[in-house]
Amino acid sequence: MARFLVSGFAIALLLAAVANVCSAKSVMVGGRNQWSLGTNYASWAAGAGPFRIGDTLVFSYGGGRAGKAAAPHNVFLMKDQAHYRNCDFSGAVLLADPSKGTPGYKFTLKQKKAHYFACGVGNGFHCQSGMKFAVSPR
Numbered sequence: 001m002a003r004f005l006v007s008g009f010a011i012a013l014l015l016a017a018v019a020n021v022c023s024a025k026s027v028m029v030g031g032r033n034q035w036s037l038g039t040n041y042a043s044w045a046a047g048a049g050p051f052r053i054g055d056t057l058v059f060s061y062g063g064g065r066a067g068k069a070a071a072p073h074n075v076f077l078m079k080d081q082a083h084y085r086n087c088d089f090s091g092a093v094l095l096a097d098p099s100k101g102t103p104g105y106k107f108t109l110k111q112k113k114a115h116y117f118a119c120g121v122g123n124g125f126h127c128q129s130g131m132k133f134a135v136s137p138r
């Protein structure tokens with residue numbers, strides 16, 4: 001009986017370890033809408049989280065949907081929260097230009113800090129229209 005308990009415990013530990021390894025997820029930013037104009041990404045991020053270290057964000061844009069012309073987008077990492085809030089791209093880092101949208105730009109969360117993403121197309125217009133979100137992986 002004790003032996004069964006021990007092996008049961010070992011199996012539980014093994015399952016926990018496997019679940020841990022598999023917990024890193026790949027997330028399509030925006031879900032079905034992908035990375036596009038007209039989606040509120042702050043709301044999307046709130047629903048798609050929580051995010052963890054090791055998770056990968058996939059920014060897919062351009063020619064994704066039938067009947068829609070490929071809109072140019074890009075991906076910037078904003079300098080800080082204030083720049084993010086104001087869609088101020090000074091000091092922002094370009095992560096992916098419009099050509100990276102197909103099949104998609106992948107960003108793996110490696111640091112335990114707030115990451116501020118935004119689209120820089122249209123002199124801040126896309127950002128102000130909602131193409132921005134923050135992620136703080138745990």
Ligand SMILES: [Cu+2]
Pocket residue numbers: 036037072073074119120121126131
């Ligand atoms: Cu855009």
